[in-house]
Amino acid sequence: MIGRSDELENLFGAFRRLDKRGRTAGLAVVTGDAGIGKTSLLAEFAALVQSHGAVIRSGRAIRGTATGPAGILGDALDDHDHTQDDDAVDPRGVRALLTRLAGGALVVILDDCHLASPAALRMLGAMLRKPPSAPVLFVLCFRDRQTSAGLRSTIQDRSRHLPITQVHLGPLTERDMHRMLADQGTTVWRRNLYRESGGNPGYLHALLSARTVKWQNDPIRGAHRVAYDDSAGFIAEFDGISAEAKATADAGAVIGDDFDLDLLTAVVDLPESDVLAGIDELIGRDLVRPLDRGRCFAFRHPVVRRAVYQHSELCVRISLHAKADEVLRARGATPAERATHVQHGIRHGDLEGVKLLTEAAKAVVATQPLAAEAWLRTALRALPSRDDTMATRAMLLVARAKALGTIGRLRDCRQTLLEAMVLLPPDARDLRGEAVAALAAVERLLGTHGSADAVLRAEIEARGDDFSAPSAALRLEIAHTELVKGDPMACRWWAREALAMARREGDRALEASSLGLMGKADGTAGNGESAAAHLAQATAILDMMLDDEHTASLDAAVWIGWSEILLVRWYDAARHFDRAVDRAVRADNGLVLPQLLLGQVLALHARGRLVDASEAARNACHLAESSGSQGQLFAAKAMLAWASAGLGTPDKRAEQEASAMVQDADAVVGWQSLLALRMLAETKLAAGDPQGCLDLVPAAGGPNLPGSNPCSRVSWYELMTRAELEAGNPEAAAKWAELAVSAGMLLDHPGRSALGHLAMAQLLLATDPLAALARAEDAVEGLAATGAIFDELRARVVLGMALWHAGRRDDAQRELRAARAGLERIGATPWAKRAELERRRLITQNGQRATENASDRPAVLTRREQQIADLVRDGLTNRQIARKLHIAEKTVEMHLTNVFAKLGVGNRAGVAAHVSDHQARSLTV
Template sequence: MVTRQRPLGDQGDQQRNPGWALLSRPPGRSAAADGHRRPLVGRERETEVLAAAVTALLDGEGRIVEVAGEPGIGKTRLLDQVAVVARGHGVQVLAGRAPVPGSDVPMAAMVDALEPYLPRVSPARLAELRSDHAQLLNAIFPSLRLAGARSLAPAGVPVGARQVRAVRLLLETLAAERPLLIMLDDLHNSDRATVDLLCHLLDAPPRTPLLLVMAHRRRQSPARLRLALDTARQVTRIEVAPLTRGHLDALTDVPLSANQRAMLHELSGGNPQYLSALLAAVPLPGTASELPELGTLPADVDAALATELELLSRPAGLVASAAAVLGPEPVDTGLLTEVAGIATEQVPAAIDELVAADLLRPVTGSGCFAFRHRVVQHAAYLTTDAGWRLTAHARALAELRRRRSHPEVQAPHLLRLAVPGDVVAVEVLSEAAAAVVDRAPHTAVRWLGTAIRLLPGTAEPAGQRVALAVQLGRALGAIGHPRAGRAVLHDALRLLDEHPSTHRTSATLLCAQLERQLGRHGEAAALLRTALPPPADARPADHAALALALSAVELTSGRAGQARRWAAAALGAARRASGVPGAVQAHALGLLAAANHLRGNRTAGGETIRAAALLDATLDAELGAEPESALWVGWSEILLDRFDDAAHHLSRAIDVSPGAASYFPLLHLLCTRTLAHRYAGRLTEAADDCAEALRLASGTQFRELHVAAEAMSRLLAVWTGAEQVGPAADPGTVDVPVSGWPGRLALSAYAETRLALGDAAGCLAVAATAGLPDLEPWAQVGWYEMLTRATLAEGDPDAADEWAQRAYEVAERLGRPGRRALAASAGARVLALRDPTAAAVAARAAADVLTQVGMPLEAAHAHTVAARALVADGDRDRAGATLRVAEKFFDRCGAGLFARQVHTERRRLAGASGGARRARRQGGSSALTRRETQVATLVSEGLTNRQVAARLFVTQKTVEMHLSHVFTKLGVTNRAALVRCFHLNGLAPAQSF
């Protein structure tokens, strides 16, 4: 029977399982004593299973444990760890390893384990063995010289079978004297006698305290051994699992970005050996590399893989070298034959040998073979002689050209063979780079750099150099090196001043985009203005593209008027041009609509609708080439309160974005969809978009977008309850570049986070840096509503009234229903202090409008305002029902923080109703203590908690405690309700304080 082990749980599992503590540290050893050993990373589950086996051994119970896993997964490291701890507990540990194939020593792994120990075993213990067994054991173990050995073999019993039983009895004899742990590694290399022994032990396990741990690679193990393990009655199986992404930081001192961590984990498959090689080649932090460039392998990895390769026959070694030259991608046998340079009939047997050694693996359904990992391929490449390798590349290139293979396949060989002046190689490398730039921009950078170096030194065509520079600049921007890309493109633009060509527009547009990535919006705008000729002198398509880019720069920089001007110019040029895709017109209309919305133009809705219709009519390929069209159409729809439509169009553009080369627009799309989801009340989806944006931005130099995504991510974590909020919650700090909409988005999110964490003063401090008078009306309404809440929390109703009035005035000019309702909700908060009845009506009306326009989160807040006003008005039943509605809205949005707050408020209201009735029966204020009456009176006069504390010469915390008791006794939940209850019900005493 195969024992199925449950996975490791939490710390409680460690307390319940004494084996865990056993393997953690031997008795008498401190943590410092083990400090020189590198900790075993990510092996908690496997360690727990072995811990239980060692514990059982100490209790006198023997077991057999199978440790299986891929090459390099860490089986030997796990065995070494267990051996150290077992020895510390007095267990006799013996370790053996099966030698490489070809050894003529029978039972080599067991001999390797027992030979050093047998001379130390007491003769008296060995004397218990029968004489016929002694004879057989003397023949197996050279160090044994058992006296009286003689053969008493039963007739017809093979010698091998008798030797197997003799070794089993020897193991039982040794374990009877002292608990024994025998670890046998690399059993996939086992000889026939070892396999016989292991099968016998699996069929009839020893009856003494013996723990037998068998480590092997299942894929390479003899079929008979695998069958015995699978059918054995009592085997504890450990399949050594790959490491998770979170373990990578523990394996390196180099800080890894989220993008690098994901990339390394995917490439290595969680295999520690491959991780070691990849970590040695990982680029510096701050790059978006899709593939580390492997160099010299770490010594231990190189030695392990070289050992595997050295065992190959000469034909198999040549085929392995040929496969390594052809790269990590799958290759067919015909190409292997040409590159290896051996007879065709030798190749099948060589491939069989490589597959049996698990160096090559068949690719299902293709008829091709590939190395089990690119690290193995690289090791095989390094073992080839330099001269043979160069000749093999030449043979590969000749065969690929004969087959007319894609340039992408030829490019790796040209890197090693092409010489300066080879214009054919330049063209091939350029085509290959264009094919891979979206999925492998680092590779494109390497190929394009080589192509530029190969250009002829004299009489070279300037257009070709410029075209390559534009390609290289795009690829450098995609891998997170906009400064390097900008330098390349500026050189190209200087060359274009001397040799004008059609590449100027594309070079200018790309250079401006890289300036934007660096946060240099002014430089980007200046570059585009300089490149824009008068409309009469420019090609309409070029004029439209340059004007669109300039409009986007102006809009993200907060200059909506200039953005509108350039968007209109781009739309006119696009309509004049022939063959311009509909996505370009949608782009221009979306920019125009967004600019008009931000300027407060009430007629911009028609532009948004036309832009959306054009976008819906575009093909995916057109949209993939112009993804920013969906960005601005989506923005205009958000400004029009059409959040679901915005999310739909943004999602389509994200889905068809080509890849790494579109990182910059993709980040904009993700950040904008975050807003669409946030306003539509889909906080979980918004948080997912933020996480993806952070993953992309972490490997680039897009600082503005990175900060915006980081600030939004923190806010959503607080709102959803993913980040617990307590009295001492730290709002953190943020260094926000206040330039353009990403900076303003980050500031707004940071201010909201501070307010949600209870730091209203911090929220107001952030708002003071936002330049509110210069913001667009749409943004101003949101800020003023937030400042209304913050000043109310600070106990300043006059300031709150002023902010709410500003929100109302701006929203009225803007004319958008959602903004109006948001301003009305802010006004209702202030109105509740003096007229709860009117405030409840206004808040409910605002909630209805917010629900209709699809802003459920804001609608839930408005319902909460209405409920609190109803409490102050004495209508607790309707207040409770309204709070239930708000709680449902918050739950539906995933706003766990607000849902819990409203739930607590609703329960307090239900409990307070009984308290209010008791207070009335007891004569109103007589239910309050003298100090509570003083606090309630001063609060009813409009004093803040800080002012009350100063008047009564007590601490602010004392005031808060008394005020909480007052709320409970009078059956109210907020200060406005307290004022109404205290005065209208005649509870205020005659004297004042």
């Protein structure tokens, strides 16, 4: 009963209020729309009151039957003569029967009362006007939109001594719906389902069924996939309707979810009076509802229309589609408005229909790629295979390939493009340019961009001085490839060429993409000033776009968002990625959505929205798994492992799968893969495996990180500093910390140099604690200025420790307490625990004698703690220690926490230093 606990409690309250001495009965009324869950609530309620000793009698009114008092009171009248006429049934006998059945308490549940016959309502009214002298609770359930005047009178004319409890079921909240679907799909998928269902469980189930396919074996066709049909319940609502209403419903379903009276009348080919009578009948059953705008109507929900459409006769559907298209053509409708009807009625060789479907697909491919792909597929089937149609077929194949790419079917897109390029005539220069650019984009996303690069350059050379939009797209694709290859300056040169052509053609989307890519190239090269200038121009264009134009410019949003990440503009990056992801989801754009989601994960994480970052990473995995791109899959898995680890809920499967892909040459290619490697390294360190973290450096190109941009190098170096400290290697950590400081200073940006200061502060805490304070303060200040909330809170933990070592213990306590609260607020559980551990350790240290000597501290360790401290000094990880001592890894963590507190250190390097120092002193003595 997700989301229905209050309603169930309210209904159970009516049962509890029954007068067990039998002086007063009760009435409960349960209302709500079709599919909202009324019957499920009644079943749960019946089981609940039955467990409390109640006798249950139930009945259901059924449409199309002569439902008398027996039909509506059901089992409650099992002992009554059901053969009697409705009017011959004596209410006194029924009342006596109910009194006899009551015993301790009787609950009479009557479902679908809106379908009850007049005779049944008369009987029910008699019971409510003069209730049985027994503890009887009448529970009436019906659809409030279909409540008849007779049913309303029956309830209103009840005895004034009969208390009534009203229970209305409204739509579930989005949170409740997510709980219902917790183990299915992704957050984006669940959110779309919620939006489509309107929070109605019945519609949700139907939508899920429509998405469900299963394998079916057929002796002729063999194994094939078929959709699971769950529309029988909705079709049953049409039982018994008139021929006019049936014809009206069939025609309305062909037209769409909503329709106007004039179009409906023309399509159904009946007098308007008959059509209106049919609509009135459908409205009376709440199958169709009037809209606010004039003579317009809509089905109660799209799943109802879908059910009507699927269960209408095929010959009727085809005829209605043809008639609808005829009327719309006479009205001057657009190709997109006519395409669905043409799609279902087009004949082979209908060149006019092929042209219309092509124009319609071109108009909607950015916002409705699934529909565009279906129309183009139909157009290709209808196009005859002749010499004079080969150019048209090639054009259709290129258009369909783009639609396939947009919905994320990259390999199908690639195959369709190759097929098209074989058919392209020599004079189709622009079309060939589009095909080559699209092929290069798909090859890049699939990680096989090498061959496409040669084709791109050959095509540009063949076009000469052409400055059209296809030429600009070709240059932009080469710029993309150069960036993947790690040459930002070459990327910038080609993007500048594309920019000039885009401006000449007046193509705003291409212009914004070129500027965004130039900003990304400049940021990658460490040229922050130039990157900021190009970013400002690109952002000005993108932010002025309305939704549909923005949806067609999602490639620009990708590069603008990543440029903002490089410039450490976390707030702007999150804003742009949020909008772009929303538009891509609404448009079913699977081509750029994985790239957008990866950028969104990073921006959300930096802004402290860790839960949202984890969900975005999960969505990216879902899309990458169906894309066929190993690079996208590796990046998504690494991001998911990283985001989950930050929340303290590690996704071991994602980490293992990403780790297994590290050696895959098709997976670890380009700047996004290097970013993913760092996320995977972070994950391993969070899991207590510093050596596993360090082992990923060679995959990133070695200590110099040649494939990484200067901004990413600072993050790598700070991470490696932590890993070496955790492994107990302060000398190695010092080298990484120095690299982090140097790399940060070269960028001349407070956000990047702050990470270098953070790396050095952590090193100094382990080696020279008194010198750590200034570095920690610089780190906090720089990170706070850029909006990097998560890293700022990490730095505040280090600052708290540095303050304590500087003798400012009250300030240290406040800083650590604030850092812990901030980390808890954003969901960074592991880091919050660390902050609290440090705070408690400081409290313990404050209580110790000031004369306590550091050399005495190891003596207070237990035998097991001493064993673990010695193994930490030897460089073993928690996992290795657990295996060596034959204990659980969690036990090692618990003992190590105690060791930290007793020795007054905050990391493994401090443990190693204290143990080594103590042993050296012992040998000297």
